[in-house]
Amino acid sequence: MRDNDLLIEAQRQFSICNACRYCEGYCAVFPALEQKTEFAEADMEYLGSLCHDCRGCYQACMYAPPHEYAVNIPKLLSQVRSETYRRHAVPGLLAGAFARPWLAFVVAALVAAIAMVSGTALRGSPAVLATPQTGAGAFYRVIPYLAMVIPALLLSAWSIVAMLRGVMRFANEQRAVGNLAGEGSILNALWDGLALTYLRGGGGGCFYPEADTPRAGRRWAHVILVLGIFSAFIATMVAAVFQDVAGWVAPYPWVSAPVIFGSVGGVGMIIGSCGLLALKRRSAPGLAAQESGILDVAFLWQLLGVAATGMLLLFTRSTVLMGTALVVHLCFVAALFATAPYGKFVHALYRLVALTAYLRREAINGDGELR
Numbered sequence: 097m098r099d100n101d102l103l104i105e106a107q108r109q110f111s112i113c114n115a116c117r118y119c120e121g122y123c124a125v126f127p128a129l130e131q132k133t134e135f136a137e138a139d140m141e142y143l144g145s146l147c148h149d150c151r152g153c154y155q156a157c158m159y160a161p162p163h164e165y166a167v168n169i170p171k172l173l174s175q176v177r178s179e180t181y182r183r184h185a186v187p188g189l190l191a192g193a194f195a196r197p198w199l200a201f202v203v204a205a206l207v208a209a210i211a212m213v214s215g216t217a218l219r220g221s222p223a224v225l226a227t228p229q230t231g232a233g234a235f236y237r238v239i240p241y242l243a244m245v246i247p248a249l250l251l252s253a254w255s256i257v258a259m260l261r262g263v264m265r266f267a268n269e270q271r272a273v274g275n276l277a278g279e280g281s282i283l284n285a286l287w288d289g290l291a292l293t294y295l296r297g298g299g300g301g302c303f304y305p306e307a308d309t310p311r312a313g314r315r316w317a318h319v320i321l322v323l324g325i326f327s328a329f330i331a332t333m334v335a336a337v338f339q340d341v342a343g344w345v346a347p348y349p350w351v352s353a354p355v356i357f358g359s360v361g362g363v364g365m366i367i368g369s370c371g372l373l374a375l376k377r378r379s380a381p382g383l384a385a386q387e388s389g390i391l392d393v394a395f396l397w398q399l400l401g402v403a404a405t406g407m408l409l410l411f412t413r414s415t416v417l418m419g420t421a422l423v424v425h426l427c428f429v430a431a432l433f434a435t436a437p438y439g440k441f442v443h444a445l446y447r448l449v450a451l452t453a454y455l456r457r458e459a460i461n462g463d464g465e466l467r
């Protein structure tokens with residue numbers, strides 16, 4: 097469906113919701129849309145980023161298919177989100193990666209693998225990949241410290257700049273339809289985003305076709321995954337301080353902050369992403385745009401791959417498999433960072449902006465109005 101068709105369809109379905117108003121207590125989307133009768137592109141993107149795809153409104157809707165009105169707000173808003181990500185992609189040339197997240201990830205991982213293996217060959221030590229390495233500096237005898245750190249910093253900087261530029265375009269458009277900045281709005285929005293306030297869908301959680309009542313499983317799996325990512329991030333930061341400030345060179349003992357935080361993070365990411373993948377299989381795929389579903393699943397598998405290869409490296413670090421496990425893990429991490437601006441990760445940023453706008457407009461107008 098082209099942009100304009102999507103806008104016309106959104107206008108049609110939102111008009112029905114405005115007349116009905118049954119779902120106004122379900123999430124932030126309905127109080128926001130009820131304040132408008134005409135919807136521009138920025139309004140539609142705002143509503144799309146407020147939606148958490150809990151499917152509560154579809155389950156409750158008396159006008160959902162096979163009714164002739166064919167109201168399907170979760171599918172409509174997932175189409176809007178896909179268009180939003182593509183429209184604000186930086187650089188625009190890479191916007192197509194949103195439609196092919198697997199291809200983008202595999203290409204990035206292969207480039208990283210070729211660079212690492214050929215770097216090892218150029219140093220004249222390819223055998224190091226299949227030789228047990230132990231003691232301080234074991235990892236750096238496989239991939240030298242600077243060859244790890246410099247690409248990691250460059251990739252992180254690229255990823256952060258591309259994502260922030262894209263989300264700032266979105267934020268600027270939202271500013272055009274309302275005053276985004278305001279005391280406490282961003283912090284409150286951050287809390288609503290992290291606490292998944294609106295994932296309850298007006299009740300106990302998300303809806304699945306085979307269940308009569310909403311289920312909280314998606315919320316819990318999401319929380320475990322996010323905590324796992326935070327724990328892995330803390331492990332990386334602590335390891336950097338150990339390495340670059342205290343001069344303690346990796347690998348670290350089992351009972352040390354980097355290994356404990358890293359293990360908790362890895363297990364959390366594995367449990368969270370497996371839980372979300374299992375729930376995804378049980379959800380009705382027809383209630384989301386195809387591209388949006390592919391993006392979700394690809395991102396979960398990528399996170400699972402990073403966590404699983406990290407745990408593999410931990411358990412093989414004193415064996416002959418360490419060199420290969422290290423290269424594979426670094427390839428997954430590099431590909432995750434390189435493709436983050438063109439994957440599901442951007443939803444967290446767009447959602448933060450949309451929630452900030454919603455809370456700010458509520459504070460100004462008392463009703464989340466799009467002005």
Ligand code: SF4
Pocket residue numbers: 112113114116117118119120153154156157158159160167169
């Ligand atoms: S989704 Fe259906 S039930 Fe909910 S407000 Fe819209 S028309 Fe009414």
Ligand code: SF4
Pocket residue numbers: 122123124125126146147148149150151152153154169170173294297
């Ligand atoms: S968050 Fe849930 S209730 Fe709200 S619009 Fe999205 S699917 Fe519907």
